[in-house]
Amino acid sequence: MNPEIHLLWKEMLADLSTTAALWELTIIAVACSIALAVNGALRAYVMRNAPEKWKLGIGGANRVLFPLSTLIFVQIGKIILSHWQHTSLLQLTSTLLFAMAVIRLAVYAIRYIVAPGGLLKTLENTISTSIWVVLALHLSGLLPEMFQVLEDIKFKIGKHPVDLLLVMQAVLTILVTIFIALWISRFIENKVMRAEHVSVNLRVVMTKLLRMLLLTIALLIALSAVGLDITFLSVFGGALGVGLGLGLQRIASNYVSGFIILLDKSMEIGDVITVDKHYGVINDLRSRYMILAKQDGTHVIIPNEALITTAVINHSLIEHKGRVQINLSISYKSNLERAMALMHDEAMQQERVLMKPSPDVIVKGFTENGIDLSLTVWVMNPESGGSALQSSLYLSIWRTFEANGIVLAKSDAAAKLAEMLA
Structure with missing residues (x-):
């Protein structure tokens, strides 16, 4: 003792x-x-x-x-x-x-x-x-x-003899330096993310680059502190570059695409976009992928490379507003112009609907069962979703149609059933 x-x-x-x-x-x-x-x-x-x-x-x-x-x-x-x-x-x-x-x-x-x-x-x-x-x-x-x-307890790593105590000291040193780097990174990140005069994308890029830089510096300091020659990292970096070029090019492409998206400001957190068949609000932009919050409450993870190589509809790029659309059909016995005017007036009564641009009602076509109409309105808070607004529009239009003698067209299934019963 x-x-x-x-x-x-x-x-x-x-x-x-x-x-x-x-x-x-x-x-x-x-x-x-x-x-x-x-x-x-x-x-x-x-x-x-x-x-x-x-x-x-x-x-x-x-x-x-x-x-x-x-x-x-x-x-x-x-x-x-x-x-x-x-x-x-x-x-x-x-x-x-x-x-x-x-x-x-x-x-x-x-x-x-x-x-x-x-x-x-x-x-x-x-x-x-x-x-x-x-x-x-x-x-x-x-x-x-x-x-x-x-x-x-001694053993060799290559040609260099080491002992277990040295290995544990090296691991502990690396963990402590990385821990300090992460703490400093988080502290600076909180400061940067509160800088409202800087765009959100630029703040995200700065924090991610800062974290990568601090972790790299911490790792180099830790390796030097335990007596390892860091010149071997040049060989490792070359091998890593070859690996990225051959086997990890898609992963590298996603990371590069992520930084491009953040820097060119084509998309920001909170924007309403359509990617392929997915429509929703950008919930988060990360280095490798984007998280898209859909109106049904689900979240879609989209690789950043897909946002660069495919067409993306940004509904709120210039102005932060979104489009909500409903479709319905009326019978040929109904007054078409009266129905279109009633749909426009009911849309104007909704609190979320913008007056400019004004709600728009168009005739989409004529079918065997009736006349197809489409109502398009614009709202300022698209991230709140459009399902509730669509439901309210459908309900108010149905009530006013009943009060004014506008009859909705029967679906194909209902028409066939009526023929069979007749």
Whole structure:
């Protein structure tokens, strides 16, 4: 066992039967009480007077404020009490408080980066357990011996001899640097996405490029920190380029197409578009695909390459408005012009329908059963859907047709049934 840890436990066990332990416990209790009072008063004051944009950082500080403030008061008591007796219990308490502060800060940072879900809970439990295990090994004096065992496990990667401890240090260094890069990226991303004077597409492009840049820098720093020669990445980059050119060209095409769409402003989040047979609102634009929210509540994932190589109808490119259309047929016995006027008047009564451009009623054709009519209206909020408006139009037109003697045409099935019954 580590001599320092052995001496710490020996002194603490010896002090338990004396008044020295009582003094140490008193200092711990006083430190916790003062820290709770200071923490509560400071948090209430800051959260009441701080600007809204500071509250995110203040929330992270609140998580570590209690263990750190308690640690400060415990250290002050330790310095004073060390002139008269052993302070092993205070030393142990300081170590536990520091570990608590690290865990709380790490968990807060993870919640800032990772969206709520099963992955977030798993990461929180993994980090907390890992820190407590390392602390337990340190306090038990087994940590140096564990390091020695890992260092004795040696193997070769190519021509270079390495040990398991070095591999674990390398993995940990890479994870920490990537974690810091993601945290910085998320912090800057929140700032950029609130810049309303910059277009949405440009903000999305900037955040994605920034994340890629920070992750690349973090990976290079981590590889250099563990002593690996990063010049081999040039060979890897060449191989990756060949792979993209041969086997991954469709994937690469989707990523390139995504950046082109974001930069040329042909489509933005919230636009109403028609792609192939899919009509809906752009819910999200990502590096590889677009998410289209349809009116029936479903979502379609469309690869970005399809948006570049096929025709896309953007109903709200110039003005953010959408078209809603209904079709119906009237019998030949009905007054055609009267029916068209009634449909136009009923459309003008709807709250969502725009007056300019005015609702438009056209004759689509003459069939065996009747005259086909089409009513087209325009709305300013197409992302809200058109099913409710269509239903309201159908209902109001049906009522006014009944009141004015306009008869709807029978369908083919209804006409055949009437012939059979006749």
